[in-house]
Amino acid sequence: MKIIYSEKCLEYDPSKLLGGHPEVPERVSKTYDFLKQKGFEFIEASPCSEKEILLAHSENHLNIVKSANFSGHDTVAFPDSLRYARLSAGAAIQAAELACKDKEFIFSLTRPPGHHASIRPAGFCYLNSMAIAISKLLKGRVTRAAILDIDVHHGNGTEDLIYGKDNVLFISIHQYPLYPLSGLESRLNCINIPLNPGTTEEQYLAALNKALFHIERFGPEILGISAGFDTYCEEDKYDLGDFQLKKESYRKIGEMISRTCKQLKIPSFAILEGGYSEDLPELIHNFLNGIKDGESS
């Protein structure tokens, strides 16, 4: 198991521009310190190219991010938005390609997140790293891929970008009602599992089981996980989600996902989406340990 990371993604801070914002550099810097101390191995992230961005996004979207002249839901435009988003999307591509090549689980620990971005930046996201990484894999490495989005918010950007592609399955488990107020119904290749505010671990794991069953039936050659940790019970104090998952829940989630991939004999990778609590380093560590548990079970 390896982790893609770069200190460069700590260089921007929307909380300084907006006077308070949850998507801060400490999310990943503290996680990096924690995982480093636990002995995890890191690989330096490198940015994706504009050509790679265009595998998933329109030229118009790329120009909007480039122009730094936009306003989205809590999404700040600044001159280097594109540079940091390219780094995060590049890390997702590295994670996806390395997972395919080495048949090993890879985690991308970078920011900004990506799953709300499709036709414009939104929800702290500029480029959709997952859609870009999966589109890149489908250019040669694999013919069939699945995406599992476990952020508390619906992965609306990813759904919009891969909607109707019958070689990709998208499944999102999320809270409804909550931003971006989509994902109530499933459509074509996009399966949505909306859950009520206050969802418990037991209810969540039952939904995850259902999602994994859909993945098994689809039979992908790789699984990409949009890993948000804002399903955590402490997240409600930031008003970003209202699920009741505990620290240990993430180990169970990792193990269930990893066991399914082992049964299917497919590689998987995960990229960081949301997760804003002080306990984020521990939640990610538990998730990664769960992945290891599943691999060795």
Ligand SMILES: [Zn+2]
């Ligand atoms: Zn989220």
